[in-house]
Amino acid sequence: MTTTAVREEGPAAVTPAPTVGSHVRNYWSRVRGGDLGSLPAVLGLIVLCAVFTTVRPVFFSERNFANLFTQGAAVTVIAMGLVFVLLLGEIDLSAGFASGVCAAILANVATVLGLPWYVAALAAIGTGVLIGFVLGFLVAKVGIPSFVVTLAGFLAFQGVVLLLMKEGTNISIEDDVLVAIENGKIPPAIGWLICALAVAGYAAVQLLRYRNRVRRGLVADPIAVVVARIAVLALVLGIAVYVLNRERSINALITSDKGMPIVVPVIAVLLVFWTFVLQRTTYGRHLYAVGGNREAARRAGIPVDRIRISAFVICSGMAAVGGIVAASQARSVDPNTGGSNVLLYAVGAAVIGGTSLFGGKGRVIDAVLGGAVVAVIINGMGLLNYSSGVKYIVTGVVLLLAAGVDALSRRRAAATGAR
Structure with missing residues (x-):
């Protein structure tokens, strides 16, 4: 009688989450392949x-x-x-x-x-x-x-x-x-509010997308990359709103010219x-x-x-x-x-x-x-x-x-x- 050894399988292999380094390498590969965006x-x-x-x-x-x-x-x-x-x-x-x-x-x-x-x-x-x-x-x-x-x-x-x-x-x-x-022009306070809402909305979309992809077992961008995108947007919008909220009028006593168009x-x-x-x-x-x-x-x-x-x-x-x-x-x-x-x-x-x-x-x-x-x-x-x-x-x-x-x-x- 021939005995067949049965090997128990362990948990299904899980695709490792991409690291920041692998994300950068993949992006560079796409650029070299003609996907410049x-x-x-x-x-x-x-x-x-x-x-x-x-x-x-x-x-x-x-x-x-x-x-x-x-x-x-x-x-x-x-x-x-x-x-x-x-x-x-x-x-x-x-x-x-x-x-x-x-x-x-x-x-x-x-x-x-x-x-x-x-x-x-x-x-x-x-x-x-x-x-x-x-x-x-x-x-x-x-x-x-x-x-x-x-x-x-x-x-x-x-x-x-x-x-x-x-x-x-x-x-x-x-x-x-x-x-x-x-x-x-939009009053400076409203400009900052719009900036905050824009960053919060973008962050919510990015984080929700990340969570859904991880939950479904799909490949997702590293969380560090997601956070970096949100931070860059916040920095760019913050600088833009700050500059636009500064006084641009030559004579501010007569008429004010500040705020986001x-x-x-x-x-x-x-x-x-x-x-x-x-x-x-x-x-x-x-x-x-x-x-x-x-x-x-x-x-x-x-x-x-x-x-x-x-x-x-x-x-x-x-x-x-x-x-x-x-x-x-x-x-x-x-x-x-x-x-x-x-x-x-x-x-x-x-x-x-x-x-x-x-x-x-x-x-x-x-x-x-x-x-x-x-x-x-x-x-x-x-x-x-x-x-x-x-x-x-x-x-x-x-x-x-x-x-x-x-x-x-x-x-x-x-x-x-x-x-």
């Missing part, structure tokens, strides 16, 4: 701020620091919407003048017709949504390339703005609420909302899937056409919000609102921040980081008294570098099998 934008922003502050210390003064937020707000908001279209590998060349059309609607409803600010704002955003639906329908259902459709919109919307503005009329924005979006929490709310939509909803996963491989998404049962239309709706809707912000900053609307370099800067902001022109890769935070880079370049070079021509050249070179980094990173990722 927003790293180039962050490094570029740090370098630019350091250079401009060294050459012109006034760059980091309280007054100029606040100017950076207000000057780049409209472009940043429009760039947020463009991220959704770029994720599909499409383009919207009409976003700039679409914001101008919506701003013109806002001015006519609020000032000419004298209706309340919320009616004017809803009319402007509704116009943007309608524009986005028409553009998306022509792209998704009719099959016209987005470049052609939005180029036609770029040309047509210039004419619409001229018609709405009576071929050159300047309409002032007189409503206090609309003007306050870009020109109003109202547009800052507006952009923060938009950032949180759209980040949640992209990263925590089925719609967001479908959007990435369509941008990564449209045919595979179709075969998986994803309503590709509806996703494509919705991306244009969001893009033009955010362009409308950008138009409202621009009208608030200028306290008026004219035929040039949304024109000139608005579109170029908005597309540049999204791409510089890390959103891929090839589709399938990008986040809303990319628009904010890219918008900050563009604002720093324009503001810093203005302080150095460079001409507009030099500003355009430098911004164009930075955009070309960002696109080049995107192309090279995708090639690297394909070579290493990361994508």
Whole structure:
């Protein structure tokens, strides 16, 4: 009789939790494999701020620091919407003048017709949504390339703005609420409260995610890394709020100018909302899937056409919000609102921040980081008294570098099998 020895198995092997060192090594491996994310934008922003502050210390003064937020707000908001279209590998060349059309609607409803600010704002955003639906329908259902459709919109919307503005009329924005979006300030105490709530909310999300992954036996980032992220956010926001809460008025006895611009929490709310939509909803996963491989998404049962239309709706809707912000900053609307370099800067902001022109890769935070880079370049070079021509050249070179980094990173990722 043959006796078979039975070996009792011990507890199931548990995957060891990653250490800080292994986390850093994994991150570096992803970077070497072409997954750069927003790293180039962050490094570029740090370098630019350091250079401009060294050459012109006034760059980091309280007054100029606040100017950076207000000057780049409209472009940043429009760039947020463009991220959704770029994720599909499409383009919207009409976003700039679409914001101008919506701003013109806002001015006519609020000032000419004298209706309340919320009616004017809803009319402007509704116009943007309608524009986005028409553009998306022509792209998704009719099959016209987005470049052609939005180029036609770029040309047509210039004419619409001229018609709405009576071929050159300047309409002032007189409503206090609309003007306050870009020109109003939040009391310092409220600014600190918003900062504390933002840090607490971010900490809660990070710690809850860590606990859920550990509870389910999934690989989670080391707790030290999670705490470090929270600490860095708290430090950055704390410094920003401290600087913004300092007095910026030349004569504080006559009028005070301190506090966070109202547009800052507006952009923060938009950032949180759209980040949640992209990263925590089925719609967001479908959007990435369509941008990564449209045919595979179709075969998986994803309503590709509806996703494509919705991306244009969001893009033009955010362009409308950008138009409202621009009208608030200028306290008026004219035929040039949304024109000139608005579109170029908005597309540049999204791409510089890390959103891929090839589709399938990008986040809303990319628009904010890219918008900050563009604002720093324009503001810093203005302080150095460079001409507009030099500003355009430098911004164009930075955009070309960002696109080049995107192309090279995708090639690297394909070579290493990361994508």
